[in-house]
Amino acid sequence: MENRIKKYKSLKIKLTPQRLAILNYLEGNKMHPSVEQIFKYVSRRFPSMSYATVYNVLNTLVKHNVVKEISIDPDKKRFDPYMSTHHHLVCIKCRKIIDLDMDFSIGVPEDKLAGFTMMGNHIEFYGVCAQCRGKDKD
Amino acid sequence: MENRIKKYKSLKIKLTPQRLAILNYLEGNKMHPSVEQIFKYVSRRFPSMSYATVYNVLNTLVKHNVVKEISIDPDKKRFDPYMSTHHHLVCIKCRKIIDLDMDFSIGVPEDKLAGFTMMGNHIEFYGVCAQCRGKDKD
């Protein structure tokens, strides 16, 4: 069996061609693509692909902890196949999202938590990326 | 002139009744309300209020730094009138957003930034709120 398929055998879901194509597109993808981007790419190989399938597959993958849905873009959902703990640098000019591969353990004093059980954190750092900085020197 | 109005005089925008009603609803509001919630509340007093007006007013207020748009809810935009630096505790059960009034200065090593100019950060802490914890003891 192909490596590309074997890799996902541990998932307890049917490995349909559509799902494999989406998994393949997401594998190692650092673009935090939207549903539209995923649809446009994958439908080149699968002209019959519908948006519903992309939504279905993504929801399934989120449920099985293969990708994360991220809520940084206020206009649409974006997806991230990189499941290790990491954070994001968000450019306020071009809206690009860059992975920051670090793990911060941030202590919050009990009295600030008001009974909230802390399970993790995600930091959105905002600023200007190198490319945008280069463009508009003033 | 009423206090409620005088307070916003420094804003260089027309203080229409609709805008004052929205400002008034948002003042001190810790609910991080959605457009729908704002519309439903304010249209009780202003039955002629339209969604377009709520969107217009909110966009104006964001532009004038009176409220912040927050992208935590993946389904819709939410608005926060609390403009001081703070972070959020997000309940993964009920999706409630609780303010965390702290200021973390988080150092990121130069080599991880790749030319990104850091301007600030926002931390989303996720976990389970006191109420939800109380409900489903297992």
Add this chain to the structure above:
DNA sequence: TTTCCATTTTATAAATATTATAATCTAATA
């Protein structure tokens, strides 16, 4: 005060994003 006009509100349509439904198809297995 009254007039005037830029701005705002409103109704409405349109665009975009997402979910729901049901028919069809596919693949595993009995």
Add this chain to the structure above:
DNA sequence: TATTAGATTATAATATTTATAAAATGGAAA
């Protein structure tokens, strides 16, 4: 091979947001 559970598809429906243009109005200026 027949059965069937699950997946895909076309399509409709819903939800969110933006765009447009006409009507209304706040507030400066006469």
